[in-house]
Amino acid sequence: MAHPPFAVTVDLVVLTVRADELCVLLVRRGEEPFRGRDALPGGFVRPDEDLATAAARELAEETGLAVGHLEQLASYGDPDRDPRQRVVTVAHLALVPDQPVPTAGTDAAEARWVPVTQARGLAFDHDRVLADGVERARAKLEYTALGTAFCDGEFTVAQLRRVYEVVWGRALDPRNFHRKVTGTPGLLEPTGETTTRDGGRPAQLFRRGAAEQLHPPLLRADT
Amino acid sequence: MAHPPFAVTVDLVVLTVRADELCVLLVRRGEEPFRGRDALPGGFVRPDEDLATAAARELAEETGLAVGHLEQLASYGDPDRDPRQRVVTVAHLALVPDQPVPTAGTDAAEARWVPVTQARGLAFDHDRVLADGVERARAKLEYTALGTAFCDGEFTVAQLRRVYEVVWGRALDPRNFHRKVTGTPGLLEPTGETTTRDGGRPAQLFRRGAAEQLHPPLLRADT
DNA sequence: GCAAAAGTGTTAGCTGTACACCCATGA
């Protein structure tokens, strides 16, 4: 049993919705290979930690962001994906509420939000990892309650709808969307509070409910 | 950059439908650790091969089975999942038609089909990997054409329906199922042939079509 | 003819879609 030497890393596709765009958190690489290029945040798995633990640790270290949802995405292990050595990376997908990227008091040199439409030419095979992460997020919004992972503690139905519209790049009927999400038991918990804004009727505020699944699903396309 | 030494393996959840049961391919372990226990087939990734290539190679080596579908499932990397050393495994899910397990002219000592309901106490964390694989298969049958991956080249609608019933453990209405699958464009290609059996009207034979997705989905539960 | 399995027709009910309409606020 000769076991070739592998390094194992975790990479993070951290998504949020801000300024009506789906954005991903990228860091500028300060070293070779791919120096100066953008990359997904990530790092080596430590000898004593689980993959999920490593992902959560990297997310905290490199970003300090409050996490709405974190799950394993997929693994990537092309023999030449890292020119230095054989590296297998276990990519994870994180969905977080819109929040300014912390003032890099951390590992990450110049971590920042970039619209996914403009995130091209990333280091390693991160273009593909990002594409897979975005597709996973889009698909999971259909049949799970994960849309709320993009929202803050208290939010309106319209804010949640904006999330879906931005992630899917498709307009949704506000009336039907409202009925759907408020009619799904356990999805949203009313706080009793309402917002005050300029113009328009105040909206009720909700919190995330206990429901994880969305049944029947909310489909993104029909035509 | 101190990179702790990792070994990387691929493990395979190979599922089939036989004798009206969902079965998984297991091998008896001939060495420590877990000598004598059942395990999922798998092995180390070679220095020059991709993860998907390694999975396909192991499947061919250890089983020699004709493959209907092969996809990455998830990775497992608990620090103590292998008592010998730190091992991260990239599990893959394979769906294959019902076929006798080849007369171990291969690596596998005593590879054999075991109903998933009786596959307990597997080596390593394979109980969990198997459970994840079965759940993935069940979920994917809802919205993809993967049910046909369990069928031979030519099959009847009833055989396909049996697949769904066995995987989901739920009876389906034969009439509605027939309409659904024959009405989905690109799912099935009629061969023009029919079966002859004892008793009952002969059934049309079909081949897998080009369609990958099933839209709208075929849901397994409503109550 | 009878049993068995394939395949078709039909209907009731649910859900998604589209859109008219009313409600509550700020200016």
Next chain:
DNA sequence: TCATGGGTGTACAGCTAACACTTTTGC
């Protein structure tokens, strides 16, 4: 009172579920 966005009512289309019914074979 008007603009703006929140929220409700309602009609239609499409799909699913349930099941009566016809077709085609072997015995």
